[in-house]
Amino acid sequence: MKQRKISAGMVLAYLLLMACTKKQAEEFKPEAPETPGAKVSYAAVIDPIFKARCNGCHSAGRSGSVAWTFSGLSSVTADADRIKNAVLVKKSMPLGGSLSATDLQSIKDWFDQGMQP
Ligand code: HEC
Structure with missing residues (x-):
């Protein structure tokens, strides 16, 4: 019983971690160089x-x-x-x-x- 409790907690922690990682990846999308107003060299x-x-x-x-x-x-x-x-x-x-x-x-x-x- 104790063993099951631990693994359920680990699964939950894993899922939360995945959710965070995915959200961050979406937020930090770099701007495309063609975006109007971006620095052009x-x-x-x-x-x-x-x-x-x-x-x-x-x-x-x-x-x-x-x-x-x-x-x-x-x-x-x-x-x-x-x-x-x-x-x-x-x-x-x-x-x-x-x-x-x-x-x-x-x-x-x-x-x-x-x-x-
Ligand atoms: C297919 C050939 C060709 C291409 C491609 C071309 N040009 Fe020209 N260009 C000419 C010719 C021929 C003239 C001179 C006669 C005229 O003005 O039409 C000229 C004239 C010019 C002039 C002088 C215009 C003036 O009023 O004093 C400029 C500036 C110029 N071109 C810039 C460019 C730029 C920048 C590009 C690229 C985006 C380009 N050309 C692509 C053939 C070309």
Whole structure:
């Protein structure tokens, strides 16, 4: 009888522990990097977008390079106003295509946050 009492108590303690652990895991979910307003860095978020969506036409010698030559962070900050205008306002770039809503939001946040490296 004494033996049964102990194991019932242990089962109850185990269940309570599991319930707590599960609840904590749900509360501490990290924010996704695409969340509007989250800190956006050039290296982690913006550089991959520009490399995939702009570099093909804007690297040195390509069709778009006369208008603007892409060569990493400093080439973007140096022409920030023209890039903002083309990508976020007129949406004329990327030429012949468009960026996802997530990429547009990331680029907007990055400019708004002062172009963090
Ligand atoms: C398919 C080729 C192509 C792609 C992709 C492309 N561009 Fe362009 N871009 C051009 C060409 C060609 C020009 C010059 C003629 C023009 O303005 O339409 C240009 C012009 C520009 C200009 C100058 C506009 C102005 O008004 O002074 C900027 C800034 C620019 N592109 C930024 C970008 C950015 C940022 C991306 C990526 C999001 C991008 N482009 C993607 C071909 C492209």
